[in-house]
Amino acid sequence: MHSTRRHFMGQSAAAASALAFPLVGGAQPATIKIGVLHPVTGALAYSGQQCRLGALMALEDINKAGGIKSLGGAKLEALLGDAQSNPQAGTAEIEKMNEAGVSAVVGAFASAICLATTQAAAKYNLPHVVDVGVADQIVERGLKNTFRFGPGYKKCAEVAVANLHVLNTAAGKPARTVMIVHEESLFGTGTANLLSRELPGYGYDVKEVIKHANPTRDFNNIALRIKQVNPDILIPANYYNEYALLVRTLQQQKVTPKAIFSVLGGAASSYKFVKEFPDAANGIIDCNHWFNPKDKRSAELRKRVEAQGQFFSYEVFMSYTAMKLLADAIDRAKSTDRAAIIEALGKSTFSDHIMPYGPTQFVNGQNMGAQPLMTQVSKGDIKVIIPRDYREAEPVFPMKA
Amino acid sequence: MLDFDILFPSVLNGITTGAVYALIALGLTLIYGVLHIINFAHGAALMVALYGVFFLKEKLGIDPYWALPIMVPAMFVLGYALQRVVINRASHGKDENILLVTLGISIVLENLALILFHSDTRTIETAYTLQTVAIGPAMIALPKLVAFAGALVTSGLLLLVVQKTDLGRAIRAVSKEKQGARLMGIDVDHVYAMCYGLGLVCLGAAACFLLPAYYVNPQVGSGFVLVAFTIVVLGGMGSFSGALLGGLLIGVVESVGGLLLGESLGQIGIFVIFIAVLLLRPQGIFGARA
Numbered sequence: 001m002h003s004t005r006r007h008f009m010g011q012s013a014a015a016a017s018a019l020a021f022p023l024v025g026g027a028q029p030a031t032i033k034i035g036v037l038h039p040v041t042g043a044l045a046y047s048g049q050q051c052r053l054g055a056l057m058a059l060e061d062i063n064k065a066g067g068i069k070s071l072g073g074a075k076l077e078a079l080l081g082d083a084q085s086n087p088q089a090g091t092a093e094i095e096k097m098n099e100a101g102v103s104a105v106v107g108a109f110a111s112a113i114c115l116a117t118t119q120a121a122a123k124y125n126l127p128h129v130v131d132v133g134v135a136d137q138i139v140e141r142g143l144k145n146t147f148r149f150g151p152g153y154k155k156c157a158e159v160a161v162a163n164l165h166v167l168n169t170a171a172g173k174p175a176r177t178v179m180i181v182h183e184e185s186l187f188g189t190g191t192a193n194l195l196s197r198e199l200p201g202y203g204y205d206v207k208e209v210i211k212h213a214n215p216t217r218d219f220n221n222i223a224l225r226i227k228q229v230n231p232d233i234l235i236p237a238n239y240y241n242e243y244a245l246l247v248r249t250l251q252q253q254k255v256t257p258k259a260i261f262s263v264l265g266g267a268a269s270s271y272k273f274v275k276e277f278p279d280a281a282n283g284i285i286d287c288n289h290w291f292n293p294k295d296k297r298s299a300e301l302r303k304r305v306e307a308q309g310q311f312f313s314y315e316v317f318m319s320y321t322a323m324k325l326l327a328d329a330i331d332r333a334k335s336t337d338r339a340a341i342i343e344a345l346g347k348s349t350f351s352d353h354i355m356p357y358g359p360t361q362f363v364n365g366q367n368m369g370a371q372p373l374m375t376q377v378s379k380g381d382i383k384v385i386i387p388r389d390y391r392e393a394e395p396v397f398p399m400k401a
Numbered sequence: 402m403l404d405f406d407i408l409f410p411s412v413l414n415g416i417t418t419g420a421v422y423a424l425i426a427l428g429l430t431l432i433y434g435v436l437h438i439i440n441f442a443h444g445a446a447l448m449v450a451l452y453g454v455f456f457l458k459e460k461l462g463i464d465p466y467w468a469l470p471i472m473v474p475a476m477f478v479l480g481y482a483l484q485r486v487v488i489n490r491a492s493h494g495k496d497e498n499i500l501l502v503t504l505g506i507s508i509v510l511e512n513l514a515l516i517l518f519h520s521d522t523r524t525i526e527t528a529y530t531l532q533t534v535a536i537g538p539a540m541i542a543l544p545k546l547v548a549f550a551g552a553l554v555t556s557g558l559l560l561l562v563v564q565k566t567d568l569g570r571a572i573r574a575v576s577k578e579k580q581g582a583r584l585m586g587i588d589v590d591h592v593y594a595m596c597y598g599l600g601l602v603c604l605g606a607a608a609c610f611l612l613p614a615y616y617v618n619p620q621v622g623s624g625f626v627l628v629a630f631t632i633v634v635l636g637g638m639g640s641f642s643g644a645l646l647g648g649l650l651i652g653v654v655e656s657v658g659g660l661l662l663g664e665s666l667g668q669i670g671i672f673v674i675f676i677a678v679l680l681l682r683p684q685g686i687f688g689a690r691a
Binding site for chain 2 (some may be wrong): 043045212213220225248254
């Protein structure tokens, strides 16, 4: 009975696909639905909205340039989702997007949310391009549908610590003690753990690690604690609002470490922060997602974003390129079939982008060329200081008052 | 272990925060003292007041401190109406019903806020948000100092109302002996509603003092209401001076706890005190009634 039924099922499936394929081949869909999922409300609303802006600008560009060429110029259509700054809401949106028949999802900014959404999407073999989500667990669980274009926090922490050591050594080793202040979700905690593990190897003494909630509206106690411990270097790893408030409170409380050296600092390399609080931001070094400053297209994109009255923050260009990567993969897949898109993403060599990554090469869903750049705020602007290939300004370390 | 330079600012910080806690607790204790109910809608009402201050600033450009003459009467009217129209009618005079009605009001208000304003955490920026005043080695944020002074003044005025006015005498009479007060010609329902209104007045004022250095989202009240309950229990249910001193004490415990144990564990001291008071002195540190 069993084998007969299986035989029958197999035959019917083959027949069905034989019947279905010519139809798919003959009448391409006019639009391809893409889930654009970000935390556009809640504690992470600012970052989520910036991400959405970037993703939608990419969609507009792709459609203007003739859509997906291998599918007869099919246009991409965004299905917007709001993860409300929490993983559960993100998962619920994936369910909705799956029901609505999206071909792929781009999102979902925060690590904790990405961890949930990629897993939810995996149930439906739904391709999920992670735009930011730096926690390495996202790509380490063997999920075939998950692809991250940018670097993970392990890579960022390693680069940051190695470069800190280079800067410190060149300056005659003025800094020996470190204090880490991080937000309490996956991103901040994971980054802080990695840093606490890496730093002693280079001879730095991690005096204290402090975590705080999102949102936190009073950093006075933390500032006092920093004053008490008096570290040479302060490393914040948190999202925009808390980062900005922490640095401003330090200024208010007249706490001045030798350097504020951020790893994936939420506001450190943000034009918004630099514009709103130029004094507090001055001299801050950050190891973060950054565009290739030598690529003319990045300056053009920045202009377009600013023309809309928005800041060209890392969220914008990360989501922008993530969407471009996906469109490139759909074009190569020549199909809106989810499995075909996943296969094309896995083999992607996408190189037409503004990031300093070189041609894309995914291993277990992680883009191997992805790397952060080191930037420093100087005279109201953000300049790349390391690596040398992308350098726009000489680093200033330790920070001048 | 800790320098004076570190501990002193932390204590001052705690006192300034504590004054606002005290103001919120004062509203709670006032409502408890007369109505003999625990107002579960207190946190939600604070949230409503904070949104009021937020939108006055965002939509009309009214500074939070100038919003006081708007928010205080508005919250009074809201409180009076809530008690008269909803709580009084729905509870049929039974205390356990009042408890559930206020709980229901809080759920409705919080979810309305969620529908109308989403779960966004919103803040306002004012010119003085980050200004500081040096007090000895401490740099205290200006809005916190204003909040401290404002909370004390509001508490003082409220105390004056309760002690010196006819309304205050009526409130005290009703809280002591409802039937007797009614026989003396006091309109008990009116006094109840006035009292609930005054309780919410505290929240209106607290919201104006809080927002320049704080945030608002639909869940913002729950954090305060837990602390306020602790203060009311600590100070003795229905005790004015208890709420005031309890508020300041809890503020300091929270601040110094945060400094010593880290931000995430800072509030642990509050709840240790809460449990200890319930175990050892259930009438509250300053409470006379058993």
